[in-house]
Amino acid sequence: MRFENYKTSRLVIWIIALATVGRLFIGYLLELGNDEVYYLTYAYSPDLSHFDHPPMVGFLIQLFTLNFALNSELFIRLGPILLCAGSSWIIYRIGCMLRDELTGLIAVVMFTASIYASVIAGTFILPDSPQLFFWLAGLFFLLKTLPDPSQVFNRKGLYWAGLFIGLAMLSKYTSVFLWVGAILYIIFYKKQWLSKKELYLGILISFLLFLPVLIWNFDNKFISFLYHSERVAVTNNGLRPDYFFTELLGEIMYNNPLVFFMIAAALIAVIRKRHFLNRDHKKLLLFIAIPIILLFLGIALFRRTLPHWTGPAYTTLILVAACWQRERIIRSKLFRPLPGIVGWAMILTILAAILGVGQVTNGWFDQPAKCKPTELGKNDVTLDLYGWHQIGNEFSAIRVRTEKKGLIKEDAPIISWRWFPAANIDFYIARPNGMKVLALGKFEDIHKYAWLNKERGGFHSGMDAWFICTSRDFKDPDEIYSTCFDSIKMVETVPVYRGGKHVMNAFVFRMKSLKPNAERAFGLDQLILNNH
Secondary structure, eight states: OHHHHHHHHHHHHHHHHHHHHHHHHHHHHSOOOHHHHHHHHHHHSOOSOOSSSOSHHHHHHHHHTTTTTSOSHHHHTHHHHHHHHHHHHHHHHHHHHHTOHHHHHHHHHHHHHOHIIIIIHHHSOSTHHHHHHHHHHHHHHHHHHTTOTTOHHHHTHHHHHHHHHHHHHTTOGGGGHHHHHHHHHHHHHOGGGGGOHHHHHHHHHHHHHTHHHHHHHHHTTTHHHHHHHHHHOOOSSOOOHHHHHHHHHHHHHHTOHHHHHHHHHHHHHHHTTOOOSOHHHHHHHHHHHHHHHHHHHHHTTTSOOOGGGGHHHHHHHHHHHHHHHHHHHHHHTOOOSSOHHHHHHHHHHHHHHHHHHHHHHHOTTOOOOOSOGGGTTTTOGGGGGSSHHHHHHHHHHHHHHHHHTTSSOTTOOEEESSHHHHHHHIIIIIGGGTOOEEEOSOHHHHTTHHHHHHHTTOOOTTOOEEEEEEGGGOOOHHHHHTTTEEEEEEEEEEEEEETTEEEEEEEEEEEEEEOTTGGGGGTGGGOGGGGO
C-alpha cells in the first residue's frame, strides 16, 4: 500500500510540474490583459486597500517582481503560477483526506482541467489568484477540524483556518463565504462549536487580518463596499433571462464543460442520497459552495454578473465530484487510474490553451478584415492580449519626432478616459518612456486612477498631453475633451501586425493647453478622496 501511495504522489507531482511548465510558457508568451495591467496599479501605489479590491494582488506583484526590478509579463505572473502549483497540491491532499489517494489524483486532474482554476486564476495576475490558494488552504483546515469538535488539539486547526481565510479575504471579498458556510454547517449540525473559544478566535484572526481593508474603507467613506454593493444590487428593471443564461453558460465554459458535467452528476448523486463521501464533509462542502452559486445566479436574473465570481465555489465542488468519480471506478470493478471523462476534460483544456495561445500570438484564425481603420479588430477579444509592445515601440519614435518639431511640451503626460486603456498605456508605453499617465473621466470609469492622479501631480492649466487609443477600443478625443483643450490633432496611426496580417490600429493624438479646472467637467473636483 505504501508503494501505491508513493506512486500516486509521484504521479501528482509530475502532473503539477508539467502543468506549471505549461503555465510558464503562457505567462511568457502573452502580453498582459486589461485586468492584469490594471492590477499593476496596486503595486505601483501600495495601500491598505483599493477601490476595486483588497490589496493582496498588488503585494503578490511586488513580491515576485522584486518591486518591478524584474519587469516582464512572466515575473508579473509568476506569483499566480507558483500559487496554482501549491493549490494543486492542497486539493490533492484534501482529496486524500476525504477518501484516499485515488480521490486526490482525480481531484488534482479535474482542478488542472478547470479553465478557471488552472488558467484564469492559475496563470493570470488577478485577485482570484491568491484568493484560490488561500481559499483551499482555509478549506483544508475547516474540513479537518469542524467535523469533530471533541478533541482540544484538533480544535486548534481553526486558528490556521482563520489565518488562511483572512488572507483570502485580503485577496477578494467573496472569501468571507468560507466562514458563512462554516457557520451554517455549525448551526445546523455541530452546535457544540458555539461553546468553543477556538471558533471565535479563528473568526477573530480572519477579521484582524482584514482590518486594514476596513480602515481604508472608513477613511474613504466605504467607497469600495458601496461600489460592490451597487454591482450586485437587484434592480427594478424586471427579470433578465438573457443575463441569467449568459452567467450560467459562462460558469459552464469557465469551469470546463466536462468538469461542470461531473460536478452536476455528483450533485445529482447527492440528491439521490448516494453514499460516497463522509456526511460531515459533504455537508460542509455544500454549505460553503452552494450559497455563492445560488446568490450570483439569483442576481443574474436581474443584472449582469461575471462567471468567475463563482469560481472558488465550483473549485470546492470539484472535491465532491472527485469523490463521486472515485466511487464509480470502485463500483465498476475495473482498474482504471482515472475515469475517461476526467482525462477528456484535461485534453479539452490543453487543446483550448494551445489554440488560444496560437490565436493570440500568431493569429491562426485571423481573416482579412474590410472595415473602417477605427474599427479594425473591434470584435477580436484576443487582441486584448496582443499589440501593446508594438505600439509602445512605435510611440517612442513618434514622441521624439513630435517634440523636436516643438508641437508638444516635453513633459506632457498621456491622458486617458478610462482605467483601460490607461493601465495598458501605463505599463507598455509610459513607464518605458519615463512618462506618467493621468485619467480624465468620470470616477466610475477611472477607478484607481482617481488616486493616482493626485499622486502624480494632477492636472494644471496650460499642460499639453498625449492621447492614445486603438481600433479595438476606439474613442475620439474630440468627443471627450473638446472643451478641455485648446486644440486636439492626430499625430500618427500605428498599424499592428500579427502573423504578417494587419489586425489593429493605434491612434496617437496631441492635445494642446489644458483649460483651467477641466476636471470639473467630469466631477473629479468633487471626489471625497480629494478631502484627504
